[in-house]
Amino acid sequence: MKSFKNYMPSFLYGFSFCILLLFLLQQGILFFSIDKDQKSNENILTFQKIEDMYNLILDTYYEPVDTAELLNSMLETMLNNVDFHTTYIPYQDHLRQSEEMSGNFYGIGIQFSLFKDTIVVVRVLPDGPAQSTPLLAGDRITHVDGKEITGPNIKNELVLNTLRGDKGTNVKLTILNSSKEIKEISLNRGEIPLHSISSSYFINPNIGYIKIDKFSSTTYSEFIDHTNNLINKGAEKLILDLRGNTGGYLDQAVAITEELLEKGLGIVSVKGQYRNEIIYKSNYNGQLSNFPLVVIIDEGSASASEILAGAIQDNGRGEIVGRPSFGKGLVGEEFSLGDGSVLRLTVARYFTPSGRCIQKEMENDYNYSYDTSNYEDYFLNNIDSTKIFKTLDGDTVFGGGGIYPDYFIQPEFMSNSVSSFFTENLDKIDELTFQFIDLNRARYSSTKEGFENLIIDNKNNLISMISSDLDEYDNFSNIEKDEIYLQLEVLTARNFLSTKEFVYFVNNNDSAYLKSINLLNSEL
Structure with missing residues (x-):
């Protein structure tokens, strides 16, 4: 019993x-x-x-x-x-996701990486608590509040949970600096903004560029700040980069879209079995409604990103450049389950202004083919050609399969041999590029100019490190070695530059970005 x-x-x-x-x-x-x-x-x-x-x-x-x-x-x-967008989210996971979407958390203000089982400071964030301390990029954090935090079991989640905490709480760090000196640093946790716009900058003579990574609770206010700054610099045209943006809050996407449209135009409608239809329209002439506009998307652009891109395309407001989007035409809501966990439940479909739902059918998987010979055909096969819609300016668009761009940009792939080289040796290559940065960090500023000088001065050293540790490198042709070096530059830039500077660096050789500039310079 x-x-x-x-x-x-x-x-x-x-x-x-x-x-x-x-x-x-x-x-x-x-x-x-x-x-x-x-x-x-x-x-x-x-x-x-x-x-x-x-x-x-x-x-x-x-x-x-x-x-x-x-x-x-x-x-x-x-x-x-049920559909795979409907998910159960345990308390700890939801807590972390809520922080990401709220636009801030409380921590010490560093960007870090795990290197050889140790926390390495990659960047001290401006205006964060750590900025007023001796903590520098390249320092190793060995102890937090006297407890060792190194070893093979250390994971990103453990580091985040240890360094984050309540506002104003004290944390003591033990660090090993580049001179092999051990130092103790005490600081109080403070508010750290989590920006949803990772980069914006002015492109001569009159183009503004904005990259939105997600639609969090602060995205609209960030967008207004960035656009005002670009306008003050002389921007009269806009590139809006939504690549890799998996979505977020519907109201934020609607608010930004409204700034791009004239009054009275449709943005999106939402309807479900247990949800009455809601129709969103622009209520005023947006601040940017007269700006020539290009929106860049790819297969990582989903949900709220597709709502924005769909509204621009269906209203004939601008050009869509890139690759077809993810194809999520569903709206989810979160239901609290009482213990901090939530059920994220699909409750409705959304429809673009032309009336189409761009949801990819469930039987079509979400794993994309990377065969350059059939990449575009793969997406065309997911479009439902029986569901034909017309945009405001008379162009034909289709339901299903995501948002298809007005200008398709073929993805750029590594050759099979180089791709295999990176796949098989990625951890080692990551380690070597990090060592390369560590050896040179003190001599170069973490700006695009500093990075350019780093690469110019030390290109042979980087190649030598790869060649010495990875024997197969010497078997490649000169063309393949050039291809490998371009990828090494990108990996090095990712760990050396700020996010904004890294986006600028990558864009300089990006086909979709360059096509967008050409379209705007040709007066859409």
Whole structure:
């Protein structure tokens, strides 16, 4: 017979699980036909079986079971028969995601990398708590509050959880600097902004460039600040880069789109089985409504990014350049499950102003083909050519398969031999490029000019490091070696430059970016 002590955890977890199931039923999340008594009784019996199985596992399994892990797996299994955008998010994961989307967190203000099982400071962030301390790029953090934080078990998540904390709380760091001196640094955690716009800059003679990485709660206000700055510098045209932007908050995407449109134009409509239709339109002439505009997208542009790009394309407002977008035409909402965890549930579809839903059908997987001979055909096959729509200026667009660009830019790929070289040796190459930066960090500023000087002065040293540690390098042809070096430059720049400077560096040789400039200079 169970003792009361042993029975209570089982009862509480089982009871909580049943409460969760009842909540899901009330929200219309479980698609059971509960109007019929027979079906309702079957569902109740099924819930009872789930609880019985859970109790049996806890009480009779041959070894201890992690109850939290078991419950999480049950919740995740429940979602196998709905779209994969509907997900259960445990408390800790949701906490981290909420920080990312809120636009700030409390920490010490550094960008770090893990190198040889040690935290290495890559950059001290401006205006953060660490800026007023002796902490410098290249320093190794060995202890936090007296506790060693090195070794093979150290992971990014552990570092983040250790360095972040409540506002104003004190943290003591032990560091090993480039001179092999051990120092103690004490500082208080402060607010660290998480910018959703990673880069913006002015391009002569009159073009502004803005890259939006996600649509967080601060994106619209960031966008206004960046555009005002560009206008003050003389910008009269705009490139909006949404590549790799997987989406975010709908209201932020709508607000930015409104700044790009004239009054009265459609932006998006949203409708679901349990959601009344909501139609979003521009309520005023946007600040940038008269700016010639190019939006750059790729297969990583999804959801809110596609809403913005779709509104621009359907209203004939600007040109879309790049590669077809991801194809997520669904809207999700988060439902709290009481313990900090949430259910992110798909509740509606959205439709662009022309009336199309760009959702890629579920049977079409989301793994993209990288065969240069059929890359464009792959996306065309995902478009539903039976669903034909017209943009405001009369162009034909299709439903399904994402947003197809007005100007398709073929992706640039490494040769198979060079791709294999990087795939097989990526960890070692990362280590070598990091060592290269470490050896030269003190002599060059972390600006694009500093990076250019670093590469000019030390190109042969970088190649020598790769050649010495990776024997197969010497077997490549000169053309392949040139290709390898270009990739080494990018890897080095990623670890040396700020995000803004890195975006500028990569864009200089980017086909979609250069095409966008040419279009704007040719007066769209």
